[in-house]
Amino acid sequence: MIMDINVNIKELNEKIEKQSDFVEAINHEIGKVIIGQKHLIDSLLIGLLTDGHILLEGVPGLAKTLAIKTMAAVIDARFNRIQFTPDLLPADLLGTMIYSQKKEEFMVKKGPLFANFILADEINRSPAKVQSALLEAMQERQITIGEKSFILEDPFLVMATQNPIEQEGTYPLPEAQVDRFMLKVLIDYPDKSEEKLVLRENIAKVFPTVNAIMKPDRIIKARNLVKEVYMDEKIENYIIDIVFSTRYPSDNGLEKYSGMISYGASPRASINLALAAKAYAFIRRRGYVIPEDVRAVCPDVLRHRIGLTYEAEAENVRQEDIIKDILDTVEVP
């Protein structure tokens, strides 16, 4: 009964439905190894499809490493894990020049950042110069060693983790650098049924293996398709309303937060919210964005982009509370 006046949307919808079939295949393969953590897998896919990076926060032992490692295996991409320590140097990440006695010249020894998937474990354990080296590589997508510059292979996804329970001896990421991460994902413990499955698999020592079901090129193609996902002006306005509510809460009926937000979300937040919503619609195999998509990605996009005042900290107000109230207050189109 639906009569189409704009063929492009219908065609796009059909194309996306067809082209996004790999999402289910990925979920299926990863599901063999990872029990639960659906949100983490979705976030990884959003990061991959939008060329963004992910900051992950969660206590140890929640399969963070396994998730990204499995994702890399499924799409046949190179994966490296870097454990950040206080004595790590930028050259340990980027690489360095070493002297070859045989050739009698300096040669480039590439560092672990030369991979498709990087797990920067406990990024806040290293001092600022190492964090900067990583964040620059994330931003520029290239690394310079000596006089040579190397373009990093696409897809390039960094998943940095922070351990929220230990703060001593850490170097917290500055706000400006945290803003470079597209998503900040909080992962929680599995539920009882999921944990029971984890328990059984580990006791039985039966660990399923995953197959590489696609090549990284497919992700690159899918990225172009994600950009085409239709976003109506109403959705754009909805995104702007949400972001503006973080900056001027009292203008949107949230007077209680007027003294609690030291800085609101940046324009980069609006861009990333739109991109992530498009990617989420793609994952749901839809050719257009609906408010549900925006709401689904909103906490991950905004939580690290809202600064809290001392007053908010004293009142135990978290970014999550503010975002939830904003979503409950801003009228849905």
Added chain:
Amino acid sequence: MRKLCFIFIIIFAEMTAGAQDVRVKAAVDSNSVLIGDHIRYSLEVEQPADIQLNLTEYNDTLAENLEILSQSPVDTAMTDNGRMILKKNFLITSFDTGFYQIPPYRVSHKTEQGIKNYYSDYVPLKVSRVNVAPSDSTDVIFDIVSPAKVGYSAGEILPWVLLAIVLAAGSILGYKYLKRPKKVKEEEKSKIPDEPIHIITFRELDKLEKKKLWQNGKVKDYYSRLTEILRFYLEIRYGIKALEMTSEEIINKLSGEDIEKNSFERLKVIFRNADLSKFARYSHDSTTNTGSMDDARTFVRDTYKTNDPDQEGDDMKADQGNLAEKQKGKEDSNG
């Protein structure tokens, strides 16, 4: 005769020597002073005008426990008999009680025969303490006398009284100000039409139908308004924040409510069609468009029938009033 001559020479020499005589006099204003009092110690030296005397100089102490506070320059004066008088004053004090002897002041004269010294007399000085001993006993120790209490003056009390009056007036005004909005609310309440929500919804749906939006190609506006009216209805009818919820959230929320299956399915279809039109630029055919309007009416009719009569209280009416205001605002903004 030789003996007589010797005596004469001696007497003449003595007389000549008397003419060369230097006299030094020292005195104080009073020989008995209180501790710390200032006393003037005056010197007077009488000498022949043709000789040069050396006066002893003191810096800050005249003798032990006798301190010099200041001293004047030497003043000279000539007498009628051709002699010269030198005068000098010292202002002295003592901070220790006792009897003192101010030592003789020395002046010297250098002659061919050698240095000749002349001295003043000793000057006695008694320094005594102030008699502060209590009249009854010298052993009694008295406490420090506390400050005397002075009564409050009117000038001191008046600012506080004024402040109290200002605070009391402020409190009364504040109380009245806080009371004021309530009164306004009461007035607003009285203006609220005494209508149930389904009547308002039906009327809004009729208005929308008459606008013939989808017939004029404004399908998106048509569905936007239709879902708005329905959300207003759901917000009041089921007490959910439907205006701030997505279609999926509304459906999920209502799935727990006691809604007939057909009505629920109707609502789902309306929202699905509306979402397609609003966010995916779909244009439904005329049957779907009119069907959505009919479905909306049927849904309201069906769900209103199952409405709990107990909810028709004041709160319900107040909510309806707010809804009516909101709808009016929406209409104004939509033009």
